[in-house]
Amino acid sequence: MNNHEIDYKIYGDDMQFVEVELDPKETVIAEAGALMMMEDGIEMETIFGDGSGSAGGSGLMGKLFNAGKRVLTGESLFMTTFTNEEHGKKHVSFASPYPGKIIPMDLSELGGKVICQKDAFLAAAKGVSVGIEFQRKIGAGFFGGEGFIMQKLEGDGMAFVHAGGTIHKKELAPGEVLRVDTGCLVAMTSGVDYNIEMVKGVKTALFGGEGLFFATLRGPGTVWIQSLPFSRLASRVFAAAPHRGGSSDEGSLAKGVFGMLNGD
Template sequence: MNNHEIDFEIIGDDMQFVEVELDPGETVVAEAGSLMMMDDGIRMETVFGDGSHEGNGLMGKLMGAGRRLLTGESLFMTMFTNDSIGKKHVSFASPYPGKIIPMDLSELNGKIICQKDSFLAAAKGVSVGIAFQRKLGAGFFGGEGFIMQKLEGDGMTFVHAGGTIHKKVLGPGELLRVDTGCLVAMTGDVEYDIEMVRGVKTALFGGEGLFFATLRGPGTVWIQSLPFSRLASRVFAAMPAGGGSKDEGGIGGLFNILGGDR
């Protein structure tokens, strides 16, 4: 096994975090800002890229960091290494309500394609790269642009997404249409494209956007019920236009009506 072999436990329901157990000398790599807590004896180190190009010299490290920059992520990631003589634990939390999906890349043909902001953490050795969408339609209208994240290796990786996660296995030639924001990840053998909503009235007044993703098997896809962009748009729409608090009615609203502004 090229990647470090780590043990883990997913804790929680809707606001989950993953607790990783590290044997002496084992390392896990995570996005900056995802740390929740860690035991004494674990050493933190900030590195260029994902830490999988340590033996490739300066150019290898720069190329790894450059790939992350293209996906809109930070140039740096954080490595957590157990420097003690016993087992230690480090935990990473999701940035918004949803689920953490553990994926063993050795069981997924060594590669998955995912949304560019869904990666949370992985065993050291997993390569976090980019996957260009070869088709112009998928690039311009796919919701994730031309670039998605590509996770390669044979170790554990952890991906987070919003709401409830549905894993669906597609048979050869089986087609699934998905809202572009609801696609979380897919195995490398799934064909991905963008299709325009049929019918002028449906496209303009359907409220579901002009495009959706088409996924054709064979392969496995992971779908989220609540994309963060959808949650953020609802929160933004509920914010008061002129500042202050936006009353939802009820007794408080009645007092405001009777008392007027003060």
Template sequence: MNNHEIDYKIYGDDMQFVEIELDPDETAIAEAGALMMMDDGIELETIFGDGSQRGFMGKLFGAGKRLVTGESLFMTAFTNRVAGKKHVSFAAPYPGKIIPMDLSLLGGKIICQKDAFLCAAKGVSVGVEFQRKLGTGFFGGEGFIMEKLEGDGLTFVHAGGTMKEVNLEAGQMIRIDTGCLVAMTPDVSYEIEFVKGVKTALFGGEGLFFATLRGPGSVWVQSLPFSRLASRVFSAMPGVPGGSRDEGSVLGGLFDFIDGK
């Protein structure tokens, strides 16, 4: 195994965090800002790229791939520098689920949405997966670029709401909302399908396109994409056309009258 072997425990239900147990000299990597807490004796180090490359050019290339996906050039490494087991915890950025994925059991690679990666054992490579089909790139919800996680260790991804893993047999196909795709194994065929029927497309409320996924392989689907959550929050903000103001307040209507609204 090239990756560090780490143990973990996930806490919580909707606002989860993962606690990783590190043996001496074991390291976990995480996105900047994911840290929740850590024991004394763990050394924190900012690294260029994801830490899986060696040499200056390898590190530069790895950092460049992260820049293309919209992520920071740097990640943070957490290493246990003392004797005995130590713990470090990473929190989910918004309500949802943290899913552990053992890459050694998934063919050494998964493809996921750009903001799904949370943390991993050191040695996991965080790279770029380009969509080769024009329609998928334009209308697939994630654009032409998705994240690629490679290695043979544990990685943790996060998505909104509840997550479901769907195992597809050879030739089996499912259609999902383009924003609900979290991750998939590389052997899954990913295409975009236009919603049939003008009336359904314009007034159905489900958008103009479906993501069509065909097996064999595994697919992870989320019930609440962050874009949908953000859209609902924004539409309910005061001052936004159609938004709410002083919701639940008996005096809300009086304040609106005084303000001339």
């Protein structure tokens, strides 16, 4: 295997974290801010991009190119590596950013590539390449919100993806079609053909409350769907918060929810 082989354990139910066990010199990469805790003997390092060196070359320009691609997905230019520099096994844990589930994905069993929402990636074994996947129809992608740019995880190691609410894993048969709200689509294997389509019927688009676009997925392949995208949770909380007037109880509740989401 090209990737570091890591063992892991997931704790919790709705507010989960994943504990990764590192053998000596093994490394795991993660998004900035994902760290929950780590044992003594693990060294942190901030790097450009994902450190895989799988695209754009290994020189300075290649690293800048890989890091620059991450900006298009709304992520930081940098990622963090955690390496076990001791002789025994060490553990490092990464927490989910909001209520939901952590999905472990063995890329070697999923065709070596998984496409996921741009903010779904949490952590992975070093060697996993974190890139971008462009929607083919640029116009539909721009107006389709989450459907325009997605991340792609490539390699043969473990990757951990986070999603909100309950996660439903569905196997699509060849030619089977599934239409999903663009925000509810978490990830899919590379064999799934996907597109962003406009909802037919002006009345449905304006009064249906489901937006103007949805993702059309065609099998064969595996898809992961979330019941509560963070964008939907945030919009409902914002809509319920009193902007002008409103009772003090409602204001206190809204402040409490926002404080909880912000970690205050």
